[in-house]
Amino acid sequence: MKHGFIPAISTLALSMALSSNMAFAQDYTLRLSHTGAPSHHYQTITEQFAKEIAEKTDGAVEIQVFPSDQLGNQLESVEGTMIGTLEMTLASDTVLSNWVPDMGMLNLPFLFEDMDEYLEVVEGPVGDMLSAQVEDQGAVIIGWWGNGMRHVTNSVRPINKPEDLEGLKIRVPEGKVFVDTFKTLGAGATVMSFGELYSALQLGVVDGQENPPAHIITQNFNEVQDYVSRTGHIHMGSPLIMNAHLFYSMPEDIQKTLLEVGREYDRRHIDLIANLEAEQWEEVAERGMKINDVDKSLFRKAVQPVYDDAAATFNKDILDLLTK
Template structure:
């Protein structure tokens, strides 16, 4: 792992010297609480054993790939990434190793994908919000209420629509190895529970820098405020924003219970996480190794998705136990009706993909 640590030092030094900041306002995390978008679940599956396997395989590997993600070492991102590393090592007899860098050690958001593009980083597990800066078609996945449940979304991502998005990525010089999962997004704030669209009127809600997210919360009557995840805790503490929207894992890990009193389960947007590699790097491998990388990634994704699903109920209970007022919006029909103008706004850009997704989810 000395080589890996040296790589991180060089990357961070270069980034500081060049004054690099994450595109779309996504900067590397500045605080312990905001350094990861994960949760503390599944600790029984401690990463120590797999980390030892990574180090052992890296010692004899012909090629070592760096993989960066934003999650903590206890987040399903980490377990999914480690599983990918294990499978790649097993399937190649240790010829190819994957070194995993959690908690945005190398970069986060659009900057991580830019590093992949530059060849500074080999693989990034990043959000669709960050990816849409490079692969616009992926932005369709950020539309509100696109999927009813995770299984429905996985079916689409692993099917024809997912393949079409993969092709769009290749046209831009990227290879999507698989689709992992972060969860459905909910709304938290320090003012009141959200039970209907009108409850959002005038509330300043932090959102990622995505045109779809901005339009969605504008349409719902809120005041969307884009900012980096690393700035959110302080912004809510100082009342710069009233709240935020994210999957429960982020709320728990970033301790937003300290600055938010209300958590409303709205599940308004499904959050997929593509595992992205540069196409040039992918094509540098033999056809056999390319197949191995894709197979290992898909197996790891299925493992990671289940971990994320299984942890959701635990996270919600943790939020309740922390004294936060939790309400579940059982009937989302008013919200769905309210965001129809969002679909109209992006019809020209995503219309064909929206139709294919709707057809696939009937």
């Protein structure tokens, strides 16, 4: 019988008693939660990952994918993965920053020019140090997957310069850097879960939000937002995490396979997003949203106080590597 997390713990003692050539003899069923809609690239990449893991473990590992926060919002899913009530979550670096504050430095505004720069950083020493901190909280980072550069939408006016954000209520995800960034730019930063966002925009609880184009389309934000300003202000990564106790209870062959495939999908996911975005921007325009680009240098200058605060907040060694 296939099992999830609780039975997997009980197999640890048994696996230690058996010879090492028993790898793949035990079956595992892992639930993987993510926040994207079924049409989002999160679903595409997790389904591909699940299929490849099943193939490379000869069916010993079955990954069941649950989109749209079906197993709980991101905070709940990340916490569940850390304590072991959920096996895997496609998380976000900003949500992880609630447990590992240093993860928040990956969200510093205008830190990365594009997703390639992000991948170069997280696949190096910075990623290794942050992974160790996440593991201290009970989860293993299987892969540093992507999300895309984030852009501001709203129902009031185009955002061409920082001053245009003043007085607007902008929904932001859980994370200090997001809140600080939009407060510094003069907006009312309002934290709420992604699942509540559409209705909040519809009811005027907030004026706008910020996300990559994939979320704009799959969540139909064009129905409740008129303007999208391509600010590219923050990159949010989507680390794939797994409960550490479960991971280390598995045979080494499976551990190795999960990590190898997970890291191969770092690049695969980034490329998938990049290829989709050209078409997505066309669809955003076709849906009637008014698109404008901004002079990022104006915004970079305006958010300097966020960096001043970061120097006093984050691990200096990691921050120095990140910003050198």
